[in-house]
Amino acid sequence: FQELATRVSHRNTGKVCNDAIAEQLMARVSHDENLHMIFYRDVSAAGLDIAPNQAMKSVHRILRNFKMPGFTVPEFRRKAVIIAVGGVYDPRI
Structure with missing residues (x-):
């Protein structure tokens, strides 16, 4: 049930890397999701x-x-806020 969320977050991770190769790799992972x-x-x-x-x-x-x-990741909520602030993923995306 999380595939849409991971598709979006992987794609956005590639975009915020500011690196063409990272963006291409994450686009491929996103496509797989x-x-x-x-x-x-x-x-x-x-x-x-x-x-x-x-x-x-x-x-x-x-x-x-x-x-x-x-x-189950330690400090998940705090890390989720960091991810959201970074523009990678939050529930509104």
Whole structure:
């Protein structure tokens, strides 16, 4: 569920590096995250078409306890503010 956020943050990381090679590399990583997002979207849609009740139960089970991958990083909130101030990512982006 975080693929869109990571796509945006990787792309923005490349932009703020002020380095053409870093920007190209992060654009490629960002593109890969976009492919993940499309894959999961399509698999979820297929699950909802094939077995809607089972699919919804599965989605609920995942979302009930979902946390962004960085959540377990020490001082995550402070670091998230630094990332947001730097223009890499925040929930409004």
